[in-house]
Amino acid sequence: MEMKKMRTIVIVTMLLCFGMVTALVIPSSAMAKESTVKIGLVMEPQTLNPLSAESEQNWHIIKMIYCGGYIDPRGLYAYTPKSLEWIPYMAESMPQWLDDKTVVVKLKKGIKWHDGSEFTAEDVKFTLDFFGEFEAANYYNTIDMLEKVEVVDPYTIKFHVKEKTTLLYYRTFMTLILQKAKWSKIVTEARKNEAPQKYIFNYVIKNPVGTGPFKFVEEKQGQYILLEKNDDWFLKGQTISTGDGGSVTYGPFVDRILFKFYGNLSSAVLALKGGEIDTIWHGLDAAFIPELKKVKHLTVSTKPYYHDVKFAGFNLREKPLSDKMFRKALAYAIDKDFLIKRLLQGYGTASDAIENPGLEFWYNGNVENYFRGKSEASRYSKAISILKEAGYTWDKEPKIEGSRVIPGVGIKMSDGKKVRTIEIITRTQATNPQEAQSAILISQWWKKLGVDTKTNLVAFPTLINNVWWENKFDVIVFGNIIEPYPVHLQYYFDVKEIYQYGWNVMAYKEDRYQKAMYDWLKVFDWDEARKGAFRLQEILADDLPHIPLFVLKNIHAYNHTRFKGWIEQYNGVVNKDSLSCIRPVK
């Protein structure tokens, strides 16, 4: 008995000693002296193949290696770090239009791939031809307005386009460019394969070569990815104006970036608080803010999240949702402020237009806001009067008594037919809690109008299937991708995007919008483009194919005692520019 006790005590002590010994005695070898930014990620990346990588986490890594791509608008051209105007990036100057169908782009000289070879016009042509030939899913939109790409000389490319539109800038000119030397071998193999697209898609890139600020060193599946600084980066040492009066000087000044994967957010947060990692790139939610703010070595930043404007979108193919008045009534019933306050604990911003309020240049805050911020009684009485005016009747009409709303039952259309049950489809609570909870709240609000509403929370593939591929849905609560240039005003609402798999799932086809939008695409003047975008947002707010809801704040926290010089941008403080500019605190 005594022996037993002793043995247990000895074992436990040994374990603890072991912990201390290993924690203290074996110091890290090389890296201790060098500066390594350690970034925690909660979801591990699937692949380093930029042709098939799709998750945002995955792109955080890929974009440090390459220039340009799926959600990294820095290719031949880029946006200024703060004011988000177009500037040359790997190009030397702004594009020169020879006529309405031809444009010439000059490349910077001396840009090097990570293997030391030079980046030239051949790489650009190869990449775009390759996207065309293989119909690469994520890059499909980069080539669909191109007729032909022509190499004039190693640093000059001539693009023959179908039309002179701004589409070309934010799609083609900002796309990812692949190294011809490396990829032409892969392409040759793919052509021989009986399933060429599949071959490319599943091609495992073991050692990616890009032109970005960091070079790939090592990957351990499910554990980490290690990058090291690229001293030959073409922006190294250059100072660039941020567009808002300030400027940044590019490094990279840190030796390495370590992306470390954690199985869950709570552990990652503990690792951040304990100093095991320097920041978490993605997925911090509001619940963690108070405890992170208490930690002395951390700085917490919150910015409206550019990537994702949440909305409730309608399927306009069928009655009653095809009725604009009906949609307007539904819009009055939604209490966005409640969503922000209660659901997001204040870590979000209500959005009246389909644009990120954080992108002040593009966001039109003066569109119809459907009594946002007004009392429940006034919003509902407006909604009821609109419905009545449009000829809707009820089994039991909803009523306002003082400040209370007495719910109605069994709303009927003007032809006397019962309005069938409206289903709100969205992702599950686990995948996206804000969307799921918003959907549930919205269905409660609509029920008060006598509209029988239910929610259907589904897995992501099911959502894609039902909404985009089969168009079998009534209302979807989802997030729109919003880029620094309001691209979405085209592809979410373009009639040409109404087909089985098209982006315009609502089947929105108002003529006045289509006309205004096509005119807008041809506007290259920045201020004129802004006016056009404002007008488009106005029309959308009136037609309501979408009811915009809110943008989440992107919550970032970083260890300011280890690295300084972080740059706060529209998409948060942890971004490619920050990582290219931060320096170790000595």
Add this chain to the structure above:
Amino acid sequence: MGYLVNRLIMTVITLFVILTVTFTMFRLMPGDPSVFFISPQMSTETIARIKAQFGLDQPIHKQFTNYLGSILHGNFGHSFFYKRPVLEVIGERLLNTIVLFLPAAIISYLVGVGLGRYMAWKRGGTSERVLIFTGLSFWTFFVPWLGLLMIWVLSYKFGLFPVGGMITPDKWLPGSTLLGRALDLLHHLVSPLVCYVLTWFAGNMLIMRNSMLETIGEDYILTVRAKGLSERKIRNKHAARNAILPVVTAFSMSIAYSIGGCVLLETVFSWPGIGRTMVDSVLLRDYPLAQASFILIATVVLVANLITDILYAYLDPRIRY
């Protein structure tokens, strides 16, 4: 021999059934995996062509026979999500899982059996009550909570162990010693292992205790005691040796049972094992990966069963023939 062949045939049939069930199950669920490689902007023809390349245009029974065929050739296809051969995705992770779970299972087994043995022997003492209480408390503890609590105390508060993961990349760079690497791995292994042992030992402990109490009453125990053997020998060589038999059976069941726990543990301790990948593959409709995972689990469970049967036959001469 016949016994073994029989068992093997049963194993293969079971595997086939599991295969068929998972195959059809995934395809009956709404949603289509082509979401991974098709862009909404593509034309219908393009989409059809790409789908064909992934074999998704064929009728289900055709897909199934194709699948069986390639499995027989050792080809489990490509993961839709990871975009690499399924075996490549599974391989290293499986190894990682084994590195954690084999020692964990064995230790929790030894601890459980040891404590169960001790408790039965010292029946009715306070130590028995204390052990049952703590064992059951840990047993009912939700693994993620216990895990996070451990991380919070051991890693965050006292900085003794890493928050998660399997290795510290710094310590595995070229030039690091083998000893350094081994220590680093062990350093990461301690917390998840202790967490596993804490949550799982109670099961083995209670089974062992009950089984032990039964054997202690057997006549042959009286005989060996009369033979003048020391208490320790009686307990270990005779009572425990007989009592272990039902515990061995429970072991294979607990292996199957602890796969669920394995997922949670890997998630909490960021262990780069197969568990999380398997769950994700199901959620993401990554058929090839999910199917391979199911086959893998089934194989593990069946093999564990097979081993238990063989072990049982070895331990109990009465069923050897």
Add this chain to the structure above:
Amino acid sequence: MAVLELKSLEMSYKTQEGTVRAIDGASLRVEKGDTVGIVGESGCGKTSIGLSILRLLPPNATIHGGQILFKGQNLLSLSGKDMRRIRWKNISMIFQAAMNALDPVYRVGDQLIEALVEHQNLTKKQASDKMEAVFQLVGLDPGRARNYPHEYSGGMKQRAIIAMSLICDPDIIIADEATTALDVLVQDRILASIEKIKAEFSMTMLYISHDIAVISEVCNKIAVMYAGNIVEHGDTMSLFKAPLHPYTQGLMHSFPKIHGKLERLEGIPGEPPRLTDSSPGCRFFPRCQQSLKKCNSIRPEFKEIEENHWVACHATRRSL
């Protein structure tokens, strides 16, 4: 000096119904070379005596009086460790439940050897030779030593147990119902080999059985037990010829008719008392046809009435 001597031993079991006074004053002498039989009805405490001697009683049992002298040394005062050394080496026991007395997971031969190496410093070879020798002695094929218990028949198991009890050449063997579970033919054969071994090695035995026929065959002395008491103790001949205790008389009276279990005595009406009851008088009093007045209130002493013939009865003393 007697090999084994019990002096007014008292022990009881604690149960939920109360204290079971399983041995309530038992005295007994076993000289070297003797085979002493303990005979009595089921439940009278025979096994309890055997277990008390080896100090293998269950935890709910306590010995609260008397002495157990082994070669003059009181076993009850030995330390656990010393007692362990005496077990099997000096006193071995054949248990009533021989069918389950062997550990199912070890080879029979190994179980014999285990007892041997525990007490004697022997090489493997020596131990297995000795094991084979005792196997042959009890009429078992030494080739079967490598078998497991479940591969043995009941009779073989019994022989193996007997072989095991012999293996350390103990000073005394306690055989508790060594043959009772077997059929008559096997029983006879085993009894025959016990006889043979006894003769060959002049074994000392304490032979417990409720089969008086078997006892009469095997033993040269008998102790008759009734409800926790040894009521009469003497050599077989005199006990058969002139039983003194009324209970023994009843027992002998029924003897010619029986060759089997002594479940109930036809010769004596009534039933044995419950051992939880404690009456100050003679335990046999309620059934006794020769009882006196004081029998109900005073426990008769266990007295040597003739040379080597003890009896505990008020009536008997008077008849002398």
